[in-house]
Amino acid sequence: MKIFSKIFLSIKHFWLPIILALITVLTVTACNPANFKSAAAQVPQLVRSILSDPQTFNFPLNQDASTTGLLLLLYEGLITENYQTGKVEPALAESWQFSDDKLKIVFTLREGLKWSDGQPLTVDDVVFTYNDIYFNKAIPTDVRDVLRIGESGKLPSVKKIDERRVEFIVPEPFAPFLRSATGYPILPAHTLEKSVKTKDQEGKPIFLSQWGVDTPPDQIIVNGPYKLERYDTSQRVVFRRNPYYWRKGSKGEPQPYIERIVWQIVESTDTSLLQFRSGGLDTVGVSPDYFSLLKLQEKQGNFKIYNGGPATSTSFVWFNLNKGKRNGKPLVNPVKSRWFNNLQFRQAVAYAIDRQTIINNTFRGLGTTQNSPISVQSPYYLSPKEGLKVYDYNLKKSKELLLKAGFKYNDKNQLVDAEGNRVRFTLLTNAGNKIREAMGSQIKQDLSKIGIQVDFTPIAWNTFTDKISNSLDWEASLMGLTGGLEPNDGANVWNPEGGLHMFNQKPQPGQQPIQGWEVAPWEAQIGQLYIKGARELDEAKRKEIYAETQRITQENLPFIYLVNPLSLSAVRNRFEGIRFSALGGAFWNIHEIKVTD
Structure with missing residues (x-):
């Protein structure tokens, strides 16, 4: 460092901008997620960015809306939404049926569901997730606020009917019952039940400290299309395809098709833009100050800017x-x-x-x-x-x-x-x-x-x-x-x-x-x-x-x-199956998107 300082001070002033530009390029290159590839692992992958580190990998405890999309790669609920049509579609549950008075809904789980560790995913996991976590007053989760019903704030009751069917009962008519109450991620009882029942010295469930950002990835058991492979603080979060994910393609092939997803932690939108333009990122949100520049480079950069109309976000x-x-x-x-x-x-x-x-x-x-x-x-x-x-x-x-x-x-x-x-x-x-x-x-x-x-x-x-x-x-x-x-x-x-x-x-x-x-x-x-x-x-x-x-x-x-x-995103043309919408963005249907090169 002393040698560098002497050399730097002896350089004429007009070289300073060139030196700074070179340092910037080297910094961007060093952080470029495209370099995060080993010679032994050239697999289909998607590289995107996020502004800050996740606060937790425990979905019920997450209060950071900016990382919700990241966590939803790991978790899935009974139902999901099609963000192109706005309709509710089956997920872990293959079907559901309302009672005539609309106060009960029975879900039938798919056969053969498994967690990322290979253990069976059952109705018991659904009952545990709602009754022991989401409805547990000792666990501070925003999910519970959405599930409260009526002036009394009562919560639905959830009970097991048999090995594949689970019943939700509401105390009074609840219009958003299906869309709001049953799409939240299901969590594994066999991994988390003990942490909910065990209390720390302050009498709080030790669940509150489970699956933090310091948890070894192989201990975080999930049911979504991906599982956590590694987390490097202030650098990246890496996901690997979950081999036990339930979805299959039209020919019976396992989904998702993309093997690995890298979320690069980039604390500046300017740096994200530099990484996208240099090929390090596969997608970037197009803010208005970048739009004109990126629009001119669409063909040269082999990407497309998608416009979903007014965004669903508020400011x-x-x-x-x-x-x-x-x-x-x-x-x-x-x-x-x-x-x-x-x-x-x-x-x-x-x-x-x-x-x-x-x-x-x-x-x-x-x-x-x-x-x-x-x-x-x-x-x-x-x-x-x-x-x-x-x-x-x-x-x-x-x-x-x-x-x-x-x-x-x-x-x-x-x-x-x-x-x-x-x-x-x-x-x-x-x-x-x-x-x-x-x-x-x-x-x-x-x-x-x-x-x-x-x-x-x-x-x-x-x-x-x-x-x-x-x-x-x-x-x-x-x-x-x-x-x-x-x-x-x-x-x-x-x-x-x-x-x-x-x-x-x-x-x-x-x-x-x-x-x-x-x-x-x-x-x-x-x-x-x-x-x-x-x-x-x-x-x-x-x-x-x-x-x-x-x-x-x-x-x-x-x-x-x-x-x-406006909801604008730039995405590399090498991704097939993009169904862009303001509601879900470019990768809401991640399970069916393919890398074409």
Whole structure:
């Protein structure tokens, strides 16, 4: 290192850009997943990227939506969704039948199902997964929030009928019964049952520490198309085809066809782009700032950019509305908490964000303004044409709302509250996501026009999620969630006690208690409407219920929705069988995709 330093310092200044460029190329090449191939193992593989390390390989404990797709390579449930048609299809269960009153559903498992260690997968595993894990209050899982039924929050009962049939019973009509309740991954009783029953020194199931990222891959027993082969921290997660996976091709050949999948951990979307262009990645999400460049290179690079229309993801700014205290200390500075909990303040912020400029500049026109938590693909989506309130850019209206709420401007044109406190807060997002970083910078600039100082601070993903869901030590954030067809899949966001009720989070099992936690009337109303919507079997009435939830969310703005980008991905032409959709992306049907070279 000393020798290199002397040489480097003696080089003339005009060589510096060349040296830096060379270092960049060497760094990208060294991290290039294309180099992750041994001479003895040239097998059909797919190489893609993810922004951060997984937090766990234990699906029920995972709270990171960005790694859900990775985990679903390992696990499968009774049913699945066809993301091209939107219909429910058989998975581990070959068939199902509802009772006449719609309160019972009996699933029949396929014959000969096995776990990745060769052990039989049986009805006992299904009963164990639901009764001992998903329904276990000692296990903090977001899955349970979606499965709660009615005002009482009762869970379905699950019981074994015989060696191949299992029965689910709900206490009252539950419209999303099939789609929401029975697609969650089934877990192996023979491997995990002991960890659920055994308690640690604090009286918690040791299941909570099972299948972490430090677990040897061969100890993680799965039923999906792939099993974990290796995990190199901050480098890659490697999956190998599960030889006991149940699916077969048209000629009886085992599926999936792709032998190995490598998820390269790349903490910058810019680096992912470099790796894709150099041939190291087989697919990359096409963000708007990359679109023009990649479009010109489609033929030369032997890839295709797929466009699925508006993405199912949401993006939003939200404030910490939690009025509670921990150990006598307010989670949010009381002065700022009063701002955030002022409806006119939130509405003023919404009017001050120039979403069209964000679309034009950050998204290069490849997006639309977003106004609802429900995906546009959903039959329950309420459009602005149908009466949904929108917050188009209007600085005059924004300032009027602030003045009406008791705020005022000082002689420096800075916004202050009635007590003279300067309106200033920190806006967090996850570092490495260039689109979000650009959006945050734009929002900072927009809000400065109404006298608000925003300290925009991108931080590491794991630190960010810990603040949002655990320590609750934050003021405002910029993030997004993934949507879908069924509104009840978002019940854990809108149930005041849900694990993703981020704007006013109640402590989850195992977290420190909060004193003085309050639920606003509109907040409770949304939660009640989600219960009512899940109970209603008449589709027209159900649509109106969810329309009302969207009206309330847009009036009260727990989330200030921003932009809905187009769903764009670039995929190498050597993959056959791609059925791209905004709901599932390029590889939702991974079992039937083939490598052609």
